[in-house]
Amino acid sequence: MLKGTLHLGYGDTLDIAAATAFPTGSFVLVPKAAHRFDGAHEDTIIIGTAVGAWSTLYVNPDHTAPAGTPA
Secondary structure (H helix, E strand, C coil): CCECCEEEEECCCCCHHHCEEECCCCCCCCCCCCCEEEECCCCCECCCCCCCCCCCCCCCCCCCCCCCCCC
Protein backbone atom coordinates (compact mmCIF):
# COMPACT_ATOMS: atom_id res chain seq x y z
CA MET A 1 0.00 0.00 0.00
CA LEU A 2 1.38 3.35 -1.02
CA LYS A 3 -1.30 5.39 0.72
CA GLY A 4 -4.31 4.69 2.90
CA THR A 5 -5.61 1.37 4.19
CA LEU A 6 -6.96 -1.50 2.09
CA HIS A 7 -9.48 -3.82 3.75
CA LEU A 8 -9.28 -7.32 2.25
CA GLY A 9 -11.27 -10.47 3.01
CA TYR A 10 -11.78 -13.84 1.36
CA GLY A 11 -14.96 -15.61 0.27
CA ASP A 12 -17.96 -15.10 -2.00
CA THR A 13 -19.95 -13.05 0.50
CA LEU A 14 -19.04 -9.57 1.68
CA ASP A 15 -18.19 -9.78 5.39
CA ILE A 16 -16.66 -6.50 6.47
CA ALA A 17 -15.99 -7.83 9.98
CA ALA A 18 -13.82 -10.60 8.49
CA ALA A 19 -11.67 -8.22 6.40
CA THR A 20 -8.07 -7.54 7.40
CA ALA A 21 -6.77 -3.97 7.30
CA PHE A 22 -3.52 -3.40 5.39
CA PRO A 23 -2.16 0.09 6.13
CA THR A 24 0.37 2.14 4.17
CA GLY A 25 3.59 0.16 3.71
CA SER A 26 1.88 -3.25 3.78
CA PHE A 27 2.57 -6.03 1.30
CA VAL A 28 -0.26 -8.36 0.31
CA LEU A 29 -0.03 -11.62 -1.62
CA VAL A 30 -3.39 -12.75 -3.04
CA PRO A 31 -3.35 -16.41 -4.12
CA LYS A 32 -4.26 -17.29 -7.70
CA ALA A 33 -8.03 -17.61 -8.27
CA ALA A 34 -8.80 -16.45 -4.71
CA HIS A 35 -12.38 -15.31 -4.16
CA ARG A 36 -12.06 -12.06 -2.29
CA PHE A 37 -13.57 -8.70 -1.51
CA ASP A 38 -11.80 -5.45 -0.79
CA GLY A 39 -12.40 -1.79 -0.26
CA ALA A 40 -11.26 1.33 1.56
CA HIS A 41 -12.73 4.07 3.74
CA GLU A 42 -10.27 6.70 2.48
CA ASP A 43 -8.29 7.51 -0.65
CA THR A 44 -6.05 4.47 -1.07
CA ILE A 45 -3.30 3.83 -3.60
CA ILE A 46 -2.08 0.29 -4.27
CA ILE A 47 0.39 -1.17 -6.73
CA GLY A 48 -0.79 -4.46 -8.19
CA THR A 49 1.61 -6.81 -9.93
CA ALA A 50 0.75 -10.14 -11.50
CA VAL A 51 2.52 -12.87 -13.42
CA GLY A 52 0.24 -13.85 -16.29
CA ALA A 53 -3.33 -12.67 -16.80
CA TRP A 54 -5.05 -10.52 -14.18
CA SER A 55 -8.82 -10.19 -14.26
CA THR A 56 -11.75 -9.32 -12.04
CA LEU A 57 -14.89 -11.45 -12.12
CA TYR A 58 -17.83 -10.22 -10.05
CA VAL A 59 -19.81 -12.82 -8.08
CA ASN A 60 -22.96 -10.68 -8.36
CA PRO A 61 -23.69 -10.21 -12.09
CA ASP A 62 -25.70 -7.08 -11.25
CA HIS A 63 -22.60 -5.43 -9.81
CA THR A 64 -20.97 -3.15 -12.32
CA ALA A 65 -17.26 -2.43 -12.50
CA PRO A 66 -16.14 0.89 -11.01
CA ALA A 67 -14.91 3.62 -13.33
CA GLY A 68 -11.46 2.81 -14.66
CA THR A 69 -11.79 -0.96 -14.15
CA PRO A 70 -11.54 -2.90 -17.42
CA ALA A 71 -14.52 -5.16 -18.04
